Each structure stands twice: as structure tokens, then as C-alpha cells.
Amino acid sequence: MTTFTNSLKQRLKDNAPLFGLWLSLGSEAGAEALAHAGFDWLLIDMEHAPNDSGGVESQLRAIAAAHLPSEPVVRVPASEPWLVKRVLDAGARTLMFPNIESAEDAARAVRLTQYPTAEALDGLRGVAGVVRAAGYGMRRDYVQTANAQIATIVQIESARGLREVEQIAATPGVDCVFVGPADLAASLGHLGDAKHADVQAAMARIVSAADKAGIAAGIFAMDVAGARQHRDAGFRFVALAADVIWMLRATRQALQEVRS
Numbered sequence: 001m002t003t004f005t006n007s008l009k010q011r012l013k014d015n016a017p018l019f020g021l022w023l024s025l026g027s028e029a030g031a032e033a034l035a036h037a038g039f040d041w042l043l044i045d046m047e048h049a050p051n052d053s054g055g056v057e058s059q060l061r062a063i064a065a066a067h068l069p070s071e072p073v074v075r076v077p078a079s080e081p082w083l084v085k086r087v088l089d090a091g092a093r094t095l096m097f098p099n100i101e102s103a104e105d106a107a108r109a110v111r112l113t114q115y116p117t118a119e120a121l122d123g124l125r126g127v128a129g130v131v132r133a134a135g136y137g138m139r140r141d142y143v144q145t146a147n148a149q150i151a152t153i154v155q156i157e158s159a160r161g162l163r164e165v166e167q168i169a170a171t172p173g174v175d176c177v178f179v180g181p182a183d184l185a186a187s188l189g190h191l192g193d194a195k196h197a198d199v200q201a202a203m204a205r206i207v208s209a210a211d212k213a214g215i216a217a218g219i220f221a222m223d224v225a226g227a228r229q230h231r232d233a234g235f236r237f238v239a240l241a242a243d244v245i246w247m248l249r250a251t252r253q254a255l256q257e258v259r260s
Contacts, residue, residue: 006093008041008071009151012175012216017231020073022220022242024049028062030243035066042070043239046087047077047098057090057132064091073153079105081124084112089131093149096178100154103167110173113150115143123147151175153218153237157183162202169206169213176237177210178218179203207234 011018020041023031026049034042044051044059051059056074063072074087075096087095097109114123127143128134134142152173156165157180169177181194181203190196203219210217211234218237221227222245227238 006071006149006151007069008073008094009149009175011040012151012237013214015236017236017238018216019227020237020239022239023059024242024244025247026050026055026059027243028055028058031059032062032065034243035063035068035070037070038068039070039240041073041094041237043073043075043096044092045075046083047075053083053086053090056087056092060091060132079109079112081112081126085126085128088113088125088146088150089128089133091133094151094153096153096155098155098180099157099161099183100168101158101161102164103171106154106168106171106174109154110152110171113152114147114173117147120147153178155180156206158187160187162188162205165206165209166212169209169215174213174215176216176218177206178237179206179220179235181220204233 018040020043021034021039023042023044031042042063044056046056060072063070071094072092073094073096074092075098076083076087077098079097084095095113100106100109111122111124113125114120115125115127116123129143130137153176154168154174155178156162156168161168165177184202185191185194185196185199188198188202190199207217216236217234219230219235220239221230222241227240230238
């Protein structure tokens with residue numbers, strides 16, 4: 001039997017930075033094109049972008065069609081069992097959960113990705129064999145091997161999540177804690193000011209908690225300079241802005257130049 005391994009889950013354990021891109025346009029053609037760019041990962045966003053489970057599956061196929069090692073990540077909008085189940089059955093192997101505020105929240109997110117087994121009796125994932133993730137029933141070993149291949153990323157986006165970050169990072173099954181800078185800043189009383197000293201101190205605490213737990217810390221960067229700063233600050237899973245941001249930057253710049 002062929003074993004399908006999640007290379008991103010393995011690479012999250014290394015010290016090398018992993019750079020990715022947010023996919024916010026809901027475009028399978030865009031996802032396929034950007035899979036050729038060489039990113040370590042591409043995130044399909046269901047929280048703040050017009051992606052439903054059907055659109056997610058189409059973009060997973062599009063990224064796979066590039067035959068390059070960009071691992072798709074899916075951010076679900078909530079820790080809802082039916083939604084997580086659909087995304088996993090569609091073939092996603094790395095999931096991001098927003099606004100995790102306690103170790104209990106983190107543990108539940110992990111449980112939602114796991115089939116009930118002897119090693120994970122409290123797993124909450126329902127079993128369906130004839131799905132894309134299992135090769136429509138042709139990968140007979142899928143349900144036995146899937147748990148070990150799912151990576152779980154949890155977002156720290158609030159003051160409460162920050163207070164509990166050490167316990168969240170230490171939760172078994174969590175592979176990465178990811179900072180939502182805008183929401184974290186707002187929760188700390190600094191809406192629109194992610195560079196405030198309080199927010200910067202919070203980010204440093206999150207990196208420290210991840211390091212202590214032996215997992216990666218991640219963050220969203222708006223540009224190359226920001227990505228480099230975050231990398232140097234210890235973040236190892238860094239989003240280099242989003243598809244729509246780069247599209248608008250490039251087109252606006254070109255238009256301004258041609259009109260000048």
C-alpha cells in the first residue's frame with residue numbers, strides 16, 4: 001500500500017522558515033497558477049473569503065494539478081464537526097482553526113481531525129471511505145493512516161488566547177500556533193496598530209511559548225520586509241500577504257507608472 005505523507009507536518013518540526021500565501025479570491029485557476037510560484041504552502045481561506053466546501057475541493061485539485069510541493073492549508077471558519085469533516089474528506093491534510101482561546105479549545109480542534117482509534121479514542125471525525133481523501137475508496141489504508149498525517153494549526157487572536165498560550169501550545173496534536181495580528185491588536189485595545197509595543201510583546205510571548213512546546217509559530221505578513229522581520233523574530237510559518245493584495249499592488253503600480 002502507498003503511504004501518503006504530509007510533508008508540511010514534518011517540515012513544521014524543522015527550524016527552516018516556511019513561506020506561504022493566503023488564497024482569498026476563491027479562484028481555482030488562481031490557486032493552480034500560484035501553486036507554480038514555489039511557496040511552501042498555500043492557504044485556502046474559508047473564514048474571510050467566499051470559499052465553501054465545494055470551492056475548497058476545487059482548489060485542492062487545482063493545487064495538486066501543479067505537481068509541485070506547495071502543501072494546501074485550509075482555514076475553517078469555526079470548529080464545527082460537519083465542516084471540518086467535509087474539508088478533511090475533500091483531501092485537506094493541514095487545517096487552521098481561528099480564535100482558539102484555551103487548551104480545551106485546542107484539544108477539541110485536534111479531536112475534530114482525528115478518527116476514533118485505540119490511540120485516539122476521543123477522536124470526533126466521522127468515517128466515510130468513498131471520499132476524495134481516500135482515493136474514492138481505492139486507498140484502503142486511508143482510515144488507518146490519516147490521523148498521523150493531519151496537521152493542526154491554531155490561531156491566537158485574543159487577549160484570552162494570549163493568557164492561555166503556553167497551555168495551548170503544549171496541547172498534544174497542535175503543530176503550530178498562528179498569530180492573527182489584526183484581531184490580537186484589537187483585543188489588546190490597539191485596533192489597527194499591530195506595531196504597538198503591547199502587541200509586539202504579545203507576539204514575542206507566543207513565539208516563546210511555541211519554542212518551549214517544540215512547535216512552530218506562524219504569522220501573517222503584509223509585505224517582504226514584514227516577513228523578514230517576523231522570520232528574524234522566530235516565526236517559522238509566515239504568510240507573505242495574500243493573492244488579492246499582490247494583484248492590486250502590481251496592477252496599481254503598473255497603472256500609475258504608465259499614466260506618469
